[in-house]
Amino acid sequence: MKNNLYLTLSLNKYLYGINTVYVEEVFNLPELTTISEVPHGIIGFVNLRGKILPVIDLNLKLGYLSPDYRLTDSIVVLKCEDFQLGMIVNQIHEIRELSFEKISTDLNYPRELLVDQQANINMIAGIVNFPDDIFILNEPKQWLEDSEIKQVLSLSNYLQKENYDNYNVDETQTHDSESLLLQKSIFYPNATLEARKVLKQRADHLRLPTKNQDFQSFKTLAVITLNDHLFGIDLEMVREFVEIHQVTPIPCCPAHIIGNMNLRGEILTVVDLRGLLLNLPPQGIVFGSKAIVIEVEGIVAGVIVGEIYDVMFSLNLQKVMAIPKTINTINEQYCQGATLYNEKTMHILDIPKIFLQGGLIVDEVI
Known part of the structure; x- marks a missing residue:
């Protein structure tokens, strides 16, 4: 097929x-x-x-x-x-x-x-x-x-x-x-x-010609939400977007590991980043829940998201700014900065740091 x-x-x-x-x-x-x-x-x-x-x-x-x-x-x-x-x-x-x-x-x-x-x-x-x-x-x-x-x-x-x-x-x-x-x-x-x-x-x-544009200063992001907060994820690390239909819980795992799902024969572990990024408890899976399949240095996992707003947002890295001090609900250590998306603040996630240093790995397996 x-x-x-x-x-x-x-x-x-x-x-x-x-x-x-x-x-x-x-x-x-x-x-x-x-x-x-x-x-x-x-x-x-x-x-x-x-x-x-x-x-x-x-x-x-x-x-x-x-x-x-x-x-x-x-x-x-x-x-x-x-x-x-x-x-x-x-x-x-x-x-x-x-x-x-x-x-x-x-x-x-x-x-x-x-x-x-x-x-x-x-x-x-x-x-x-x-x-x-x-x-x-x-x-x-x-x-x-x-x-x-x-x-x-x-x-x-x-x-x-x-x-x-x-x-x-x-x-x-x-x-x-x-x-x-x-x-x-x-x-x-x-x-x-x-x-x-x-x-x-x-x-x-x-209409600016290619030679006048520094394409190294642009990055394509997927834009998602978690609890009404906007986050950007480097599209190079996104493998696909999926809907979650059935997840099997894994015994004796941290709360952020929701369980395993079968993705066309591949066993994929589903994680919830709300506790890591927003200091909020994980939310349960409901019908129609969405996930982004992310791959970083051989580690593959499905990350639960609220909504997927954009799949090809072109970010000018020169417009990345420091995270506003007025926003204290976001765990800044896992963000690379912030930018504006449709006049709203969007945080750019540091996916390698989240996956490799965020405590998502349990016994070398996500």
Whole structure:
């Protein structure tokens, strides 16, 4: 039985999955520039480090109205063969491992998804009940006709030759920067002035060429919660995200060791870090509890989490700050610092220290 990893995401009110083999990166929604006479569903273009990236809204492609865009939306950059495409989504969820056998092609579409049956056939490969309905997306090149792909590539090449950037309006024509911003965001007509400033800042950063960016100063994190506190975990140490269905208690173990679970034939020990990080008693396992499988220097364990907020958060290490002194509920010795995530303080966990020096090892076995 062959398994693949799928990035799950929310679009409108439905849950979709895309094979991670197509996923290159994820970033927050920036300013997009629209062009007339584009294929249906393409909402604009963004300059991504000097390369023009077309962006698609699957709501439009599937035949129903697109909801209002928000600053919390993201763009997932996909690549299929030589074709690169951005996909706007409302929320990124966890990565799930699914077998082909679980993907049913007998689709029971909601009424809203029956607007354009041909688009459904081109875009949706099947459905998985796990336990929510997840619509599995086809490879991105199937979303557009060959003629539409050629048109998109032609427009991208034209913009590339014209030395396009997202803000090619001559700003010397006006001294009123706010008036200039109000002329933009055509794809996001309901954006406030403050929102448009944020969109512009994001786009300004994205179009910086690679040579001007120090990628060693960035780290990708998974963002999780424990008792309403936000924590970031280095994604390089995260093996996968799982739901906990059954745990067998282990006799004579410390309270933070919840027990063992069978993960596709592998016995995985499940631990609760609340006592270590928050000085709180461990909580019991309930149906639907989630865990992150972490591997550090050969040690593998499932770490119980509350919610998984983000699976590909790009952290600028230059923005890591000392833990605020006003926060005294966090055990600082197991944190590498703090940063802001959606205007809230997030603590960055020192996973190697937690696993190797936090007392999680019992008789050399977790």
